[in-house]
Amino acid sequence: MTTLRRSGEASAETGVSLKALRGYEALGLVVPHRAENGYRLYDERQLRVISQVHRLNSLGIPLKDMAPFVDCLNAGSPHADACPSTLTEYRRAIERIDAAVTTLSRQREALVENLTVASRRMMNELRELDAANPNLAPLPDDLEAPVDDGAAAHLVGMPLPAVALPSTDGGSISLNELGNGRVLIYVFPTTGSPEHDMPEGWDSIPGARGCSPHNCDMRNHYADLVRSGVRHVFGLSSQRAEYQQALVRALRLPYPLLTDESLVLAADPGLPVFTAGTLTVYRRLALVVDEGVISHVFYPVFPPDGHARVVLEWLNANPAHASAPDVAREAGA
Incomplete structure (x- = not known):
């Protein structure tokens, strides 16, 4: 029936x-x-x-x-x-989809080219603003470099966890829902703030100093990162979301910063941290994420104000379509 x-x-x-x-x-x-x-x-x-x-x-x-x-x-x-x-x-x-993909690819190429031209046009203005910012003074030549302590050795091959972090774009970003394509997440300890003094001895801690120059270096090469196949760029630290918002405005960052104030990512996937006085923050590093999985780790990062070029060299040598979890880390980057 x-x-x-x-x-x-x-x-x-x-x-x-x-x-x-x-x-x-x-x-x-x-x-x-x-x-x-x-x-x-x-x-x-x-x-x-x-x-x-x-x-x-x-x-x-x-x-x-x-x-x-x-x-x-x-x-x-x-x-x-x-x-x-x-x-x-x-x-x-299939023919309709192929035609649409071709059209969208051409539009993307044109937009990336416009982004590149506009970014280069703004560089002179940004350099003048950076020169007037005391927090962006050149880093000293004798700044001590951090050593690779192996604290990031386990990260390659790990998926990003199901964690939603506040974003300076508004709302939150779910790390396990970034979609397909290549993502770059650079992590920095903390930037200086007029409201709070840095912990005593901060500048003498290898890898601690240079967060604002680090952000500006990534900003200056943002268009190059996109041209090299990065679909999303995020900066990440444990600073308060309100201060991250102010930092984006002050440094004119064209991409969002994420806030992990509770250091959730120190547990999963296990980003390394260090403590200065009463302050516990993330160590400086960068993650290349392909299809939601960490495929490469730059750790330690030094000097912070020249790291974008190191990342670009790796990206250009390892195109996104050919990338796979890479057991080799960037030693002494």
């Missing part, structure tokens, strides 16, 4: 909204039975049609081109694409 489902049941079973069911009906893709009270009723075959139409539409087959697939099912085939005419529709859909 055939079991018939009402509209709500058919919607729940197939995952297709009631509005979409009405749309399928209006186009003649599915014709439900009618009960004496006028309710629409769907049998097993019609549920199969609804499910496969929904799936094919999500893959890019327009509803107006769905008739060959439905005809194939109505002819008794268990598969919507078991008829020669359906292969033609697959081919046409």
Whole structure:
């Protein structure tokens, strides 16, 4: 005996909204039975049609081109694409997507070029502003370099955790939902603030000094990073979100900073930290993330105001499409 489902049941079973069911009906893709009270009723075959139409539409087959697939099912085939005419529709859909990808790729290339030109145009103004900022004075030549203590050796190959961090763009960024493509996250300890003195002896701690110059160096090469295949750039520290906002404005950063005030990432994936006085902060490093997995770690980072070039050299030698978890770390970067 055939079991018939009402509209709500058919919607729940197939995952297709009631509005979409009405749309399928209006186009003649599915014709439900009618009960004496006028309710629409769907049998097993019609549920199969609804499910496969929904799936094919999500893959890019327009509803107006769905008739060959439905005809194939109505002819008794268990598969919507078991008829020669359906292969033609697959081919046409692939050609449409290829054309769209080509158009979008050209638009992206044009936007990246505009970004590069605009960034270079702004450099002279930014250099003048940086020169007037006492926090951006050149780092001393005798600044002690940090040593590789192995604290980041475990990071390569680890996925980013399901953690949402406040972003200076507003809202929060879920690290495990950054999507496909290459992401660069550079981590810095803390920048100076008029509200708080730095811990005693801060400048003598290897790797501590130079956070503002580090941010400016990444800012100055942002367009180059994008041209080298980075889809997102994020700076990250444990500073308060409000101070991160002020830092973005003061340094004119074109990308967001993330705040991990509770040092959640020190536990997972295990970013290294250090303590100065009563302040515990992250050690300076940078992560290259491909498809949500850490594929390369720059640690330690030195000097901080020249690290962008080191990152660019690695990116250009390791294109995103060919990247894989790299067990080698950037020693002494």
